[in-house]
Amino acid sequence: MQEVKPNTDPTYQEREYKGMDKFFIQFLHDKKDLPFIYLTLKVTFIMIPAAVLLYLPIVNNIPWLWWALSVFYFYLNTFAYKGPFGLMLHCTSHRTWFKKKYGIFNHYLPWVVGLFFGQTPRTYYSHHIWMHHPENNLMDDESTTMKYRRNTFKEFMKYFLDFLFIGMIRLVGYFSKRNKAKLIINCVTGETLFVLLCVGLSFVNFQATFMVFILSFLVSRFVMMLGNWTQHAFVDEKDPGNAYKNSVTCINVKYNHKCWNDGYHISHHVRPGMHWTQHPVFFQEHLDEFVKNKAIVFQGIGFLEIFWFLMWQKYDKLAYYGVNINGDTFKSDEEFIHLIKERTHWKLKKNVENPIRYAFSS
Numbered sequence: 001m002q003e004v005k006p007n008t009d010p011t012y013q014e015r016e017y018k019g020m021d022k023f024f025i026q027f028l029h030d031k032k033d034l035p036f037i038y039l040t041l042k043v044t045f046i047m048i049p050a051a052v053l054l055y056l057p058i059v060n061n062i063p064w065l066w067w068a069l070s071v072f073y074f075y076l077n078t079f080a081y082k083g084p085f086g087l088m089l090h091c092t093s094h095r096t097w098f099k100k101k102y103g104i105f106n107h108y109l110p111w112v113v114g115l116f117f118g119q120t121p122r123t124y125y126s127h128h129i130w131m132h133h134p135e136n137n138l139m140d141d142e143s144t145t146m147k148y149r150r151n152t153f154k155e156f157m158k159y160f161l162d163f164l165f166i167g168m169i170r171l172v173g174y175f176s177k178r179n180k181a182k183l184i185i186n187c188v189t190g191e192t193l194f195v196l197l198c199v200g201l202s203f204v205n206f207q208a209t210f211m212v213f214i215l216s217f218l219v220s221r222f223v224m225m226l227g228n229w230t231q232h233a234f235v236d237e238k239d240p241g242n243a244y245k246n247s248v249t250c251i252n253v254k255y256n257h258k259c260w261n262d263g264y265h266i267s268h269h270v271r272p273g274m275h276w277t278q279h280p281v282f283f284q285e286h287l288d289e290f291v292k293n294k295a296i297v298f299q300g301i302g303f304l305e306i307f308w309f310l311m312w313q314k315y316d317k318l319a320y321y322g323v324n325i326n327g328d329t330f331k332s333d334e335e336f337i338h339l340i341k342e343r344t345h346w347k348l349k350k351n352v353e354n355p356i357r358y359a360f361s362s
Contacts, residue, residue: 001319001320001322001323001324001330001333001336002299002300002320002321002322002323002324003323003324003327004251004287004299004323004325005252005299007251007252007280007283007284008252009251009252009253009256009257009261009263009264009279009280010256010257010260010261010277010280011277011278011280011281012032012275012277012278017031017034021034024037027098027099027102027105028097028098028099029095029096029097029098029099030095030275032275032277033091033092033095033097036088036091036092036097039081039084039085039088040088040108040109040113042081043081043085043113043116044113046076047073047076047077047080047081047116048113048116050069050072050073050076051073051116051208051212053069054066054069054070054073054205054207054208054211054212055201055204055205055208055212060205060207060208066207070211073211073212074211074215077116077117077216077219078216078219081117082117082216082219082220082223083223083255083258083259084258084259084260085109085113085114085117086117086119086220086223086224086259087259087260087262087276088109088260089109089110089114089119089124090124090128090260090262091260091276092106092109093124093125093128093129094129094272094273095273095275097109110122110124110125115194115197115213116212116213116216117216117220118213118214118215118216118217118218118219118220118221119220120190120191120193120194120217121189121190121193121194122186122187122189122190123168123171123186123187123190123191125186126171126175126183126186126187126190127142127143127171127187130175130180130183131143131171131174131175132228133269133272136241136243136246136269137232137235137240137246137247138240138241140174142167142170142171142174143163143167143225143228144232145159145228145229145232145233145235146232146235146240149344149345150229150233150234150235150310150344151233151310151311151313151341151344151345152311153311156225156226156229156311159225159229160221160222160225160226163221163225164218164221164225168187168191171187172184172187172188175187194213194217197213198213198214198217201213226303226304226307227262227303229307230248230303230304230306230307230310231247231248231265231303232246232247232248233248233306233307233310233343233344234246234248234296234339234340234343234344235343236343237342237343242293243266243269243270244266244270244289244290244292244293244295245293245294245295246269247265247266247268247269248265248266248296248297248298248303248306249263249264249265249266249267249283249290249295249296249297249298250263250264250265250297250298250299250301250302250303250306251263251264251280251283251297251298251299251323252299252300253298253299253300253301253302254302255302255303255304256302260276261276261277261279261280262276262303263302263303264279264280264282264283266290266295266297267279267282267283267286270282287325287326290325290329291325291326291328291329294329294330294339295325296322296339296340296343297322297323297325298318298321298322298323299321299322299323300321301321305321306318310344315337315340315341316333316337318336318337318340319333319336319337320333322336322340324336
């Protein structure tokens with residue numbers, strides 16, 4: 001296991017803004033979100049034009065050019081921008097991006113850019129803000145990981161396919177029970193409009209529509225479920241609602257620079273509205289809480305690596321990257337491995353005597 005190294009994850013440093021920076025800041029609710037502007041401009045003027053070109057006859061009439069452009073678009077969409085965009089959408093769902101008088105620009109990400117990443121308008125916001133966080137991965141959370149054995153790919157695929165095919169039905173049912181009519185409209189409208197867009201454009205050019213929208217949709221939902229699975233893979237059976245014991249944190253990793261400190265999932269559930277630049281500071285200021293709760297913290301790897309090691313049950317690798325805060329959270333690698341095995345090997349069942357509390361069985 002490792003000791004906590006000096007922080008290398010992005011935090012906000014006050015500075016003087018000039019030129020374009022100063023121009024854009026006047027529109028923003030929080031100047032610390034300025035990097036989102038430049039990411040959005042890159043996607044708008046590099047990736048989206050590539051998508052449009054795939055529909056044009058001049059490109060379609062040259063097969064090798066169409067396939068070359070398709071590979072380029074897939075690279076941009078999947079590897080260059082999908083993670084940063086998805087977590088930018090996440091951050092701007094929790095915290096308003098543009099000031100109220102420029103509020104119309106807040107719709108650009110979910111209603112325009114998000115379509116190219118397979119994000120159906122407003123459904124992510126409804127699911128994440130109004131369902132996932134209030135339920136905190138417990139049994140009423142429609143995307144809970146607790147019903148599954150979280151160290152096998154077979155169980156993950158059950159989880160993913162359930163979300164892919166009936167996840168939206170479950171979400172609408174969740175909001176229906178709670179009389180959240182507006183959120184139901186958001187979900188149904190967003191999903192329906194996206195499907196109609198794909199159907200309509202398929203009559204224009206199915207090949208391009210599959211590459212630009214349908215494939216992006218499938219990859220996005222897979223990646224989102226992979227992320228949520230890993231973020232909530234280690235759940236304490238005795239205290240599943242405790243964010244320090246049902247989530248994971250990744251520190252000092254390149255992923256945090258690319259995806260706006262998304263590795264700090266424990267603090268995100270402790271304070272969902274915390275700005276993305278504040279998470280490393282929160283971590284340092286609350287080390288005692290992490291120690292007291294034997295929180296699962298990794299250093300130098302992100303969620304994708306954790307998922308890979310977990311699916312192959314490489315517990316020694318997980319222990320190598322695990323963090324032993326203050327040197328006394330865990331007595332040995334073996335204790336850490338025992339804990340993460342325990343937190344992934346349990347299946348949750350409702351306690352018949354008390355439906356509010358839950359018990360685990362192996």
